[in-house]
Amino acid sequence: MADLNKLFDAILKGDNKTAAAVTKEAIAENAQPMELITKYMIPAMSEVGRRFECEEYYVPELLLSARAMKGALELLRPLLAASGAQPLARVVIGTVKGDLHDIGKNLVSSMLEGGGFEVVDLGTDVTPDKFIQAIQEHKANIVALSALLTVTMPMMKSTIEALKQASLRDRVKVMVGGAPVTREYANSIGADGYSETATGAVNLARQLVAS
Numbered sequence: 001m002a003d004l005n006k007l008f009d010a011i012l013k014g015d016n017k018t019a020a021a022v023t024k025e026a027i028a029e030n031a032q033p034m035e036l037i038t039k040y041m042i043p044a045m046s047e048v049g050r051r052f053e054c055e056e057y058y059v060p061e062l063l064l065s066a067r068a069m070k071g072a073l074e075l076l077r078p079l080l081a082a083s084g085a086q087p088l089a090r091v092v093i094g095t096v097k098g099d100l101h102d103i104g105k106n107l108v109s110s111m112l113e114g115g116g117f118e119v120v121d122l123g124t125d126v127t128p129d130k131f132i133q134a135i136q137e138h139k140a141n142i143v144a145l146s147a148l149l150t151v152t153m154p155m156m157k158s159t160i161e162a163l164k165q166a167s168l169r170d171r172v173k174v175m176v177g178g179a180p181v182t183r184e185y186a187n188s189i190g191a192d193g194y195s196e197t198a199t200g201a202v203n204l205a206r207q208l209v210a211s
């Protein structure tokens with residue numbers, strides 16, 4: 001049996017080889033991907049964040065942990081993917097301009113795919129113009145904005161403003177998320193929905209296409 005506490009430790013210590021090895025072992029034993037993610041991987045990144053806050057960890061440690069987390073997530077991604085059914089709707093997702101954090105965004109992206117949505121992932125540091133282009137090009141029904149820094153949260157508002165300017169606001173639902181984002185903030189900038197978690201994001205997207 002894979003010792004999943006080793007997965008937690010490997011992400012915490014930034015040991016990408018062990019993180020991948022334990023994840024592969026768990027997959028071979030038919031472990032539930034969401035259990036790995038919610039019980040071991042996300043708590044490990046939360047602990048990384050706590051250590052960074054109290055200056056036990058610095059940016060190099062964050063980068064190593066992020067690499068281990070991303071590697072394990074990539075292995076789980078195919079298991080989260082949908083069964084090839086007709087997509088429910090098309091979602092354009094990205095981390096807003098100025099922000100390079102993508103672990104949570106990638107998780108939301110994978111979960112949406114697993115939930116039957118077609119996802120166009122624009123990556124990180126995405127300008128309002130890029131969001132607009134992608135929404136037009138892919139005829140997206142939903143745009144999902146992620147921000148992890150308090151200084152980049154206002155870029156969510158700017159992106160919504162740009163959608164209004166481009167006369168797209170009525171055609172696309174906007175959902176927002178990321179650690180510093182709150183429901184109150186989402187309401188205050190005129191987003192259609194907010195979720196704290198990746199699983200919640202899938203339910204939210206379903207509600208938004210139904211409304």
Ligand code: B12
Pocket residue numbers: 042045046048049050052053059062063066098099100101102103104105107108144145146147148149150151175176177178179180194195196197198199201
């Ligand atoms: C890993 C990390 C990094 C990595 C990112 C690597 C990567 N590829 O993503 C690196 C080292 C690059 C980094 C850099 C920086 N970071 Co950093 N980072 C983190 C850390 C430790 C973890 C973030 C993470 O991945 N969490 C795990 C994921 C799964 O959680 P999540 O992103 O919150 O996503 C979940 C939900 O929020 C939600 N969600 C996310 N997006 C969306 C979108 C939608 C639409 C929805 C519905 C839901 C949703 O679903 C996800 C799954 O449940 C956090 C600490 C923390 N506790 O958040 C700091 C943190 C975010 N970083 C911080 C800082 C300060 C920085 C730097 C400025 C450091 C520096 N001095 O250079 C730079 C900024 C670089 C930039 N321009 O973006 C601060 C931000 C403080 C603030 N209030 O603004 C934090 C909070 C650390 C701290 N406590 O001080 N960082």
